[in-house]
Amino acid sequence: MSVTAQPQKKSRPRYRSWVRWRPYAYILPAGLLLFLVYFLPMFNAVRFSFTDADLIAGAGKWVGLKNYIDLFTPEFGWVLWRTLLWLVVGVAGSMVIGVLMALLLEKALPGRTLFRVILTLPWIFPDSIAAIMWKFTLHPGWGLVNSVLGSLHIVKEPINFFSPESALWAVIAIRIWKGAPFIFLAVLAGLQAIPREVEEAGCVDGATAWQRLIYLKLPMLKPVLWASGTILAAWTLVIFDLVYVLTAGGPLSSTEILSITIYDAGFYDGRVGAASALSMVAIAALSIFSYFYVRREMRSGLA
C-alpha cells in the first residue's frame, strides 16, 4: 500500500487570524492620520474650553464653565447677530444669483462656454487673494471703482465701502460674488439632468416660461438646491480669511463675525481656553447643518 505524501499546509489558525486583521493593518495609517488631525484636536479643543489655557503659557488649570458663562455678554450677542446676517444674506444671495446664472446659461447661446468659465472664476480664487483684490478695488483713495465713478461724475466724493455702516454689506456682497458660482454649477448640472420631455410637455400644455420654471424646474431642482445650499451655509459659517484680510473684523467691530472672534481670542490674546469655548459654539451651529443634511440624504436613500 503506498501512502501519498501530503504537502505541508500552513498553520490554519495563524493564517486565519492574519487574514482577519489584514484590512485593519491597511487602514491603520489613514486611521492614525484621522485620529491625529481630527479626533485628537477635537478632544483637546473640548478639554481646553474648560481651562484657562494660554497660547504661550500652556495648558492652564480647570475653570469649569467659566469660558462658556463669559460668552453671555452684549458684545457676543452682536457677534452672533452679525454672523447670522452674514450667513442668511450671504447664502440667500448666492443661491438667487447662482440660480439666475444657471437659468441664463442653460440654453445654447453664442459664447456660452466662455461665459460659464468666466462666471466660475470667482470660486477658483483663494479667499485671501480675492479679499486683497477687492480691498484695492474698493479703496476710497485709489480703488478702481471710485476712480470710474469719479471720472463719470456719478459721485462727487469717493465712497468708503468699508465704513462702519457699510462694511458688513460690502463683505457679504463679496461673499455672494464668491459663493454664487458654486450654486451656479450645481444648479446647471441639475437643470441638465431634467428630461427634455418634461419641458416639452409643459409647452404642449400651454405653460409660460415663468410657469415652467416655477412649477416644473424648481421643484425638480429642490434636492440639488437643498444639498448645495446646506453645504454653502456650512462653508460660509466658518469662513475666516476672506473677512480677516478685508477688514480684520473692523471698522469698529462692524464685520466681526464668529470666526474672527475665535481667531482674536486664540491667536491675538492667546486665550486658548476662551477660543475653544467659542469654537464649540461654531461646532454646535455646524452640527445643525450636518444633521439636516444627513437626515435628508438618508430619507432620499442616498446615504
Add this chain to the structure above:
Amino acid sequence: MSHRRDLKLWSTACLAALAIALPLGAAQAQGPVTLTFTRAGDSATVAKVFDPMIKAFEEANPNVKVKSVPMGFDEANKRFPTMVATGTLPDVTLPPDSLSASLGQKGAFLVLDGKLSKDMVADIPKSMWSAPCANADGKTIGIPANAGALVLWYNATLFTKAGLDPNKPPKTWDEFVTYAKAIKEKAGVKGALGLNGFARNDIDDMFAATLASRSGGQWYWDNKTRSVRVDKAVAEDLDFLHSLVAQGLTQPNVDAYNRADTRKLLRDGDVAMTFDGPWVIGSLKGSADPTSPQSPYRTALLPSSNSPGATSLNLSCWNISKTTKHPDLAIKFVEFVSSAANTLAHAQGYGVIPVRTSVLKSDAFAHQPWNALALAAAGDTVPAKPGVEDLSLVEKVIPGMIQSVLLGKAKGMEALKSLAESQGWPH
C-alpha cells in the same frame, strides 16, 4: 503566499523610510551652525540693509550660517505668538514694539542680564533699557535697536503754493489749524493733513503724540492702574483730532487709511502734512527719496502749546528666543549688528533713529529730514504704546475707541468712559 507578499511589502516600506531618515539625520548632525534671524519690516529694505552685515558676520565666523527669515510687521504680529508656542521662533528677532513687550511679559525671550558688552550698554541711554521691549519685571530681555518719534512731515512745495513759508512750519496747534485751512483752500489737495484713522496699527501712537504735545508730556496710559486715563485732557485731545476731520482738514474717509497709506498720500501730493516718524524715509526711498537735497519733504517738531518737541517714541528691541540652541552665538550676532557702524547703516538704510548716543551725534543726522527726527527722539517723549500682555488691547480695543471719536460716533469723554466700563477700569 499573499501573507509572505504582505510581509515583504511592509518590511520594504520600513527599510525605505530608514534609508531616507538616517542620512538626513546624519547631515543635520554635521555641517555649519545655523542661526535664524528676522527683522520684522519691509523685506526688500531689510535684505538690502542686513545682507551685507550677515555676509560680514559669516566671514568672521566661518562655521556659522545666518538665515534671514523675511516677515512684514503684520505677518510678524500674527505668526510670532504661534511660533513662540511651538518653539520655532527665530533665534534673533526684531519684532514690532507692542508684540515685543507682550511676548517679553510672557517669558518668550532669553534674559540677558550680565551677558552684554559694557561698552554697548553704556552707549544706549538708560531710559531705553527700561522700555517694555527691553525690560520685563526688572529683567533685561531685549537690546534697544532703533527708535522713531512722531514729527510733522510736510511738503515745502505745497506750503509755498498755499502762500506759506516752508522755512517756518507751524509751532503751535492754533498755527497748525490756520496753516491747514490755507493749504486746503489754495493748494488743491485732497486734504491738508494725511491722518491715519485705520483702527489697527499706529493710530494710538499718533494719539499719544498729539496728547503729549498738547498736554505737556503726559500720555494716555496710567501705569499704576494699568488703564487708559479718563480725564479732561485726554478727552479734549480726542475731540481735537475729531475736529480736524470734521472741518475737512484731513483726507476724506480717514478710517480707510493706515500709516503706509498716508505716506502714499504725502508722496503723491494729495496731502501737505502728516504725523509720522523716520520710517517715511525707508518707505519712500524707492519712489521719492526724502533724503535727497531736491526732495520737497521736510520735518519739524510737532506743534506744541505746552511742551516744545513733546511726542511719542516707538522703541524696537532685538530679542533672543528663550528656546535658541545657540544663546552665546545669538548674543554675539546681536552685538555685531548693534555695533556703531552697523547701527548707522541700519538707521540710514531702513529709516530709523539709532539708539546709540555716539551714532546719533554724527553729522549724518544733522540735516533735513533727519535733524527734527533726531531731536524729537532725544527730547521729551512718552511711549507710543503701553507695555501690556494683552496685544488686542493696544492693537484693536484702544485704536477702536480712538477711531470711534475720529469718525464722530462718540465724543471723547463718552468714548473713554465706555472703554473703561467694558474693561472694568476705574473712571
